[in-house]
Amino acid sequence: KILSAKNNNTHEDYVEKLYNTLTKGDLDGSMAIYNKTIVQWRRFDVFFERVLRPVLYNIGQRWADGILDVATEHIASNTVQSMIRVIQSRANRKPNNISVILCMPAGEEHKIPSDILETFLVSKGYKVYNLGSLPATDLLGYIYRNRPDIIFITASLRDSINPTKSLFRKIVEQFDVPVIVGGYAFSDYMDLSLSRVPAIIKCALEFVNNKRECSYVECCPEFITNLKHTNKV
Numbered sequence: 001k002i003l004s005a006k007n008n009n010t011h012e013d014y015v016e017k018l019y020n021t022l023t024k025g026d027l028d029g030s031m032a033i034y035n036k037t038i039v040q041w042r043r044f045d046v047f048f049e050r051v052l053r054p055v056l057y058n059i060g061q062r063w064a065d066g067i068l069d070v071a072t073e074h075i076a077s078n079t080v081q082s083m084i085r086v087i088q089s090r091a092n093r094k095p096n097n098i099s100v101i102l103c104m105p106a107g108e109e110h111k112i113p114s115d116i117l118e119t120f121l122v123s124k125g126y127k128v129y130n131l132g133s134l135p136a137t138d139l140l141g142y143i144y145r146n147r148p149d150i151i152f153i154t155a156s157l158r159d160s161i162n163p164t165k166s167l168f169r170k171i172v173e174q175f176d177v178p179v180i181v182g183g184y185a186f187s188d189y190m191d192l193s194l195s196r197v198p199a200i201i202k203c204a205l206e207f208v209n210n211k212r213e214c215s216y217v218e219c220c221p222e223f224i225t226n227l228k229h230t231n232k233v
């Protein structure tokens with residue numbers, strides 16, 4: 001026990017180590033850190049929430065403060081995308097027959113949050129359509145053809161808040177489908193950590209399918225408010 005405790009790192013240790021490997025573009029080193037966290041915690045969402053997300057927020061802050069140059073930020077985000085691909089290829093897939101569209105409003109280029117959500121949801125058995133950023137008309141056509149059970153819109157830029165609201169309105173005007181909005185742009189208003197995502201989805205589906213009040217009101221009041229103002233088609 002003493003030996004294994006000695007080998008265990010804290011979240012902060014991993015954050016520091018991952019910051020160093022990512023900013024060097026070191027994929028193998030980054031994956032070695034990921035593998036170690038899995039052995040220690042046995043849950044990859046803990047790695048995403050407690051290690052990768054803080055590292056990316058650090059990178060963004062240092063870039064905004066002028067301490068980190070754009071090229072290094074790009075190397076780090078490209079390495080993260082490679083990591084996510086490897087992690088997703090290892091995810092267990094026991095289908096649960098619920099489909100989710102992940103999308104971003106036009107002009108939003110921050111796709112890493114959607115890619116992390118995709119990996120998380122796929123590992124929980126959801127069928128995921130990760131569309132990235134696209135014009136509203138294309139998204140509406142895709143929804144019409146594929147009839148997803150739920151739609152997530154992700155936005156990181158404050159400038160994406162209004163385009164997100166507009167996209168939200170266009171979808172709910174035409175389709176009777178729950179739409180959930182989240183991401184860094186909304187971080188002042190809601191906590192959307194990965195561990196809350198399954199409860200949010202369950203609550204949204206209960207509300208729409210059974211016309212029942214959500215039992216998770218405390219976990220997603222903003223979302224419920226949105227739904228109550230939705231005109232069902």
Ligand code: B12
Binds near residue numbers: 061107156181193194
């Ligand atoms: C990597 C990065 C980039 C990369 C993106 C690469 C890619 N393919 O994704 C590049 C280099 C392209 C980029 C560009 C820009 N960026 Co940038 N970027 C970042 C950075 C460092 C990390 C983003 C990220 O992946 N975060 C990690 C994810 C995992 O966290 P998250 O977004 O919170 O998502 C989690 C949860 O919120 C939740 N979630 C997310 N969405 C949803 C949705 C639902 C429904 C639910 C339930 C949950 C949920 O799940 C996610 C996984 O845990 C951030 C810093 C930051 N604070 O995020 C800046 C940041 C977002 N960028 C910023 C800026 C300013 C820009 C540029 C304008 C810079 C420029 N002058 O060119 C451009 C804009 C490009 C555009 N048009 O979109 C600012 C935005 C400020 C603001 N809020 O307006 C930030 C915050 C940096 C900063 N501190 O100033 N960027």
